[in-house]
Amino acid sequence: MRTEEAIIYSYGFATVASAIPAYSKRGDIVFVDEAACFAIQKGLQASRSSIKYFKHNDVKDLERLLKEQEMEDQKNPRKARVTRKFIVAEGLYMNTGDICPLPELVELKYKYKIRIFLEESLSFGVLGEHGRGVTEHFGINIDDIDLISANMENSLASIGGFCCGRSFVIDHQRLSGQGYCFSASLPPLLASAAIEGLNIMEENSELFNILRAKCKRIHKALQGISGLKVVGVSVSPAFHLQLEKSSGCREKDMNLLQNIVVHCMTRKIAVTQARYLEKEEKYLPPPSIRVIVTVEQTDEELDTAASVIKQAASLTLN
Structure with a gap:
């Protein structure tokens, strides 16, 4: 540093x-x-x-x-x-x-x-x-x-x-x-x-350029999903998928997102809902699915993940 x-x-x-x-x-x-x-x-x-x-x-x-x-x-x-x-x-x-x-x-x-x-x-x-x-x-x-x-x-x-x-x-x-x-x-x-x-x-500073490219790739691939919006900058390896429109009930929103998570999991794509200690958070963030990108993931894996998430969202939200 x-x-x-x-x-x-x-x-x-x-x-x-x-x-x-x-x-x-x-x-x-x-x-x-x-x-x-x-x-x-x-x-x-x-x-x-x-x-x-x-x-x-x-x-x-x-x-x-x-x-x-x-x-x-x-x-x-x-x-x-x-x-x-x-x-x-x-x-x-x-x-x-x-x-x-x-x-x-x-x-x-x-x-x-x-x-x-x-x-x-x-x-x-x-x-x-x-x-x-x-x-x-x-x-x-x-x-x-x-x-x-x-x-x-x-x-x-x-x-x-x-x-x-x-x-x-x-x-x-x-x-x-x-x-x-x-x-x-x-x-x-x-x-x-x-x-x-x-x-x-x-020893390998090129890793950071590779990671940024992968982050931008998945961010771009996840744009325009009906009912979901991508929250976070394109170079962040951890970002969120939130509902475009809340139902007005936090529990109902979380259940919708959990259905997307389960669909992805059954197709071997591991995503998770962001978890919070709801009663202790000063400003509780809205429910979301947290997506994490790593430098080890291949472009093919990222593209597959994006298509599975899109499919899960269309089945759950439409």
């Missing part, structure tokens, strides 16, 4: 969930995208900070909140001096398959003197020429981001997670990150697997 230092966690979910409360405490303010994943939500809950949600990928809405906070700070400058402020975003959003508008977020960081935390569990090993994530994708200096976290359970196909950044930022977690301080270390076998994954990424 070309940062000064990194720290390894033994469990992916705990990485960002304990990194956030290691820095943001009671009285601090965190500005968060509404589509933030569940691990981020748990980290915010543990931090006991004041949380302000902005509309998904809406930089104008975020700036509105920042301006409001700036006016509040002017009323009480003494309190403002000791209140830390953070923006928390995902490189690629697990719940929507969208890329965060990082260049605009960095502009706001310097304009309003605020720190940025990036959760890159889905974008690490996917975006950028060498798979370094959303900073490389946009050509942003990695020092402009205060903390990057990601799990090793997606692109590295191992277990655990990491945070990386400046030495003084990472060092702080060794005593303040509860998921690090009160956990055993990563099993050596899985650490070796992750290292091998990194070696493959470093």
